[in-house]
Amino acid sequence: xxxxxxxxxxxFAVAGFAGVALWNGLxxxxxxxxxxxxxxxxxxxxxxxAEILACGQQALAAKLRWIDSFDYFELQIxxxxxxxxxxxxxxxxxxxxxxxxxDPLFRPYYDQAALNLGAVESRHFQxxxxxxxxxxxxxxxxxxxxxxxxxxxxxxxxxxxxxxxMSDFLEQWASAMTTDRERQSVLDWxxxxxxxxxxxxxxxxxxxxxxxxxxxxxxxxxxxxxxxxGMLATFGRNELQGLADxxxxxxxxxxxxxxxxxxPDLINARYPHGLPPWGPVVINADHHFTLRSDPxxxxxxxxxxxxxxxxxxxxxxxSIVTSACHVVSRTEAILNYQRRATSIxxxxxxxxxTPPTSLEAMLAAANPGPPPTGTRWAWRDNQLVLDxxxxxxxxxxxxxxxx
Amino acid sequence: MIHVIxxxxxxxxxxxRAFVLLLCFxxxxxxxxxxxxxxxxxxxxxxxxxxxxxxxxxxxVLVAVATASVLVHTEIQQxxxxxxxxxxxxxxxxxxxxxxxxxxxxxxxxAAMLAVGLLYLWATGADVGFPLALGGILTIAEVVVMAAxxxxxxxxxxxxxxxxxxxxxxxxGHAVGTLPKLMYHLHGGFQTYVCVTLASAVPDLSRFxxxxxxxxxxxxxLGEFAVDLVYAALWIALLVAIxxxxxxxxxx
Numbered sequence: 001x002x003x004x005x006x007x008x009x010x011x012f013a014v015a016g017f018a019g020v021a022l023w024n025g026l027x028x029x030x031x032x033x034x035x036x037x038x039x040x041x042x043x044x045x046x047x048x049x050a051e052i053l054a055c056g057q058q059a060l061a062a063k064l065r066w067i068d069s070f071d072y073f074e075l076q077i078x079x080x081x082x083x084x085x086x087x088x089x090x091x092x093x094x095x096x097x098x099x100x101x102x103d104p105l106f107r108p109y110y111d112q113a114a115l116n117l118g119a120v121e122s123r124h125f126q127x128x129x130x131x132x133x134x135x136x137x138x139x140x141x142x143x144x145x146x147x148x149x150x151x152x153x154x155x156x157x158x159x160x161x162x163x164x165x166m167s168d169f170l171e172q173w174a175s176a177m178t179t180d181r182e183r184q185s186v187l188d189w190x191x192x193x194x195x196x197x198x199x200x201x202x203x204x205x206x207x208x209x210x211x212x213x214x215x216x217x218x219x220x221x222x223x224x225x226x227x228x229x230g231m232l233a234t235f236g237r238n239e240l241q242g243l244a245d246x247x248x249x250x251x252x253x254x255x256x257x258x259x260x261x262x263x264p265d266l267i268n269a270r271y272p273h274g275l276p277p278w279g280p281v282v283i284n285a286d287h288h289f290t291l292r293s294d295p296x297x298x299x300x301x302x303x304x305x306x307x308x309x310x311x312x313x314x315x316x317x318x319s320i321v322t323s324a325c326h327v328v329s330r331t332e333a334i335l336n337y338q339r340r341a342t343s344i345x346x347x348x349x350x351x352x353x354t355p356p357t358s359l360e361a362m363l364a365a366a367n368p369g370p371p372p373t374g375t376r377w378a379w380r381d382n383q384l385v386l387d388x389x390x391x392x393x394x395x396x397x398x399x400x401x402x403x
Numbered sequence: 404m405i406h407v408i409x410x411x412x413x414x415x416x417x418x419x420r421a422f423v424l425l426l427c428f429x430x431x432x433x434x435x436x437x438x439x440x441x442x443x444x445x446x447x448x449x450x451x452x453x454x455x456x457x458x459x460x461x462x463x464v465l466v467a468v469a470t471a472s473v474l475v476h477t478e479i480q481q482x483x484x485x486x487x488x489x490x491x492x493x494x495x496x497x498x499x500x501x502x503x504x505x506x507x508x509x510x511x512x513x514a515a516m517l518a519v520g521l522l523y524l525w526a527t528g529a530d531v532g533f534p535l536a537l538g539g540i541l542t543i544a545e546v547v548v549m550a551a552x553x554x555x556x557x558x559x560x561x562x563x564x565x566x567x568x569x570x571x572x573x574x575x576g577h578a579v580g581t582l583p584k585l586m587y588h589l590h591g592g593f594q595t596y597v598c599v600t601l602a603s604a605v606p607d608l609s610r611f612x613x614x615x616x617x618x619x620x621x622x623x624x625l626g627e628f629a630v631d632l633v634y635a636a637l638w639i640a641l642l643v644a645i646x647x648x649x650x651x652x653x654x655x
Contacts, residue, residue, distance in 0.1 A: 048584045056545075056577035056608055059615035060457040063450050067443055105619045108445055215444040 044094040047101030062103035074219040110134040111213040124155040145173040150206040225398050229295040233331035236280040240327040254324035258302045262289040297391030298330035333372040341384045405500040412504025421469040429462035448529035455520040456614035463546035471553035472566040495647040513543040538617030544635035545611035551642035558649040580609025606638045
């Protein structure tokens with residue numbers, strides 16, 4: 001038999017539970033929609049101490065620590081100071097010491113360390129150290145060897161400076177591989193690197209490798225994609241500039257339009273072994289040469305006169321040689337201005353007690369300069385952003401499709 | 404007589420509320436483990452595997468400590484102990500029987516956890532192989548050692564204190580494997596001897612953490628696996644012997 005007193009207690013319990021559930025639920029109402037990009041990593045003990053604190057669950061503790069650090073990775077892509085507990089340049093070192101000490105067999109740590117320490121923070125010696133550590137833990141992992149080889153080849157220019165050391169490294173890589181096919185791929189990789197080096201795209205495979213390992217839609221994905229787009233846009237512009245200079249030398253007058261550069265003689269002279277895969281000139285369905293858009297889908301443009309010097313650039317032997325015309329890529333300009341906007345936003349978040357709250361106030365305070373043609377400054381989520389008109393053709397698919 | 408006491412203890416333990424609740428907690432946590440895999444930015448299999456295998460250890464140790472620390476005290480409280488001890492029964496039969504019953508229940512519970520965990524991992528597409536089974540068996544050994552620790556401490560202290568000390572021993576037991584890497588801080592001498600002596604008196608539970616490598620498909624040499632099981636058996640025998648020695652003289 002249910003007594004009145006019991007009903008009262010049960011009613012109180014149900015109402016109380018509903019109340020606290022509602023209270024908890026309110027936490028999610030104002031939750032940020034995007035990925036949070038700040039994280040306090042001040043508590044990062046030594047690897048040995050972390051091992052003790054993990055109480056026998058080292059791999060799990062490392063994974064949870066790693067997942068909890070994602071916000072820090074996102075922040076560092078823009079901030080690039082690796083500052084924890086008031087000390088700059090220590091966060092990643094301590095974090096990866098712990099992660100690799102606790103759980104050395106987890107591959108994503110090495111990939112991310114190579115990206116964060118090498119590509120983002122430009123501390124390539126540390127990135128290389130972690131990759132080489134990875135090759136010792138997982139000696140048959142082709143990708144780790146390849147990433148380390150790219151660091152040695154592109155960052156340290158080892159092939160040119162110490163060819164014997166580079167050969168020794170490649171030999172070690174080949175001997176660590178378990179099949180003839182993998183051993184042959186080491187030689188193929190070296191040949192491909194030499195071809196890319198001659199095109200000025202030696203770093204491309206490194207970034208492609210990083211892109212493949214990044215999470216689609218993440219801050220790292222955007223950063224790497226923008227880096228590759230910038231690299232390819234610069235490559236395309238340089239190639240067209242080379243063709244324009246060759247045209248000027250041949251005709252003694254600069255070209256008026258980019259279409260004039262599609263002269264088969266010019267193209268054959270520049271590319272005797274075939275068109276480069278990411279170049280600005282392609283062959284269309286009618287078997288004619290045609291111009292390709294830049295990576296964001298905008299056409300390359302030809303402007304009269306030499307290219308303006310970059311602000312703050314000093315005159316070098318190369319910059320003294322000027323062209324009668326210059327090629328521009330809107331992708332390069334857009335990416336530069338987007339980086340400028342990010343830098344301004346971070347500066348104001350870090351410094352100002354009362355950051356600007358409108359576009360006009362931000363433009364007055366930061367003076368970012370007039371944006372490139374077809375773009376405009378805008379104010380979104382209390383941040384300065386660059387709005388870009390839609391490109392006439394679709395942007396290149398940078399991330400390879402999954403087969 | 405030992406087997407009668409062991410059988411009764413086994414039935415009593417598997418029906419205990421703490422035992423069943425912690426098994427339910429394990430099952431619920433395993434079902435949710437995939438969420439951590441999703442947010443890891445990888446395919447999530449390794450992360451989920453680590454979590455599932457760690458949960459087996461954590462839930463198992465909690466079950467072991469919760470049940471072993473009240474094993475004898477419940478008998479005293481319910482006065483059922485006197486019915487047993489009034490018979491011509493050596494006290495060590497009682498203690499060993501109780502422990503064997505508890506260990507049996509824990510092994511069955513752990514085997515169920517391992518089966519549920521591996522089945523879940525297999526269903527979510529993770530690589531489930533023999534190494535994981537070996538990792539799970541070593542975790543079972545770890546849990547039974549912890550039950551023996553808890554029983555031994557129960558003989559020396561009350562249930563609450565015994566449970567607390569057991570959990571501290573779990574943390575210490577895992578730290579023992581790491582201590583050699585930190586010994587350089589002591590610069591030799593007296594402190595080193597004290598530290599080595601104290602650390603040697605605690606079961607080295609890091610021997611049973613092969614689950615971390617098993618998640619990557621690494622294989623443990625069977626010789627090493629056998630040595631680890633012998634190590635566990637030695638500690639269990641030692642701790643139960645201490646519990647017998649204390650309870651034989653204790654005024655119950």
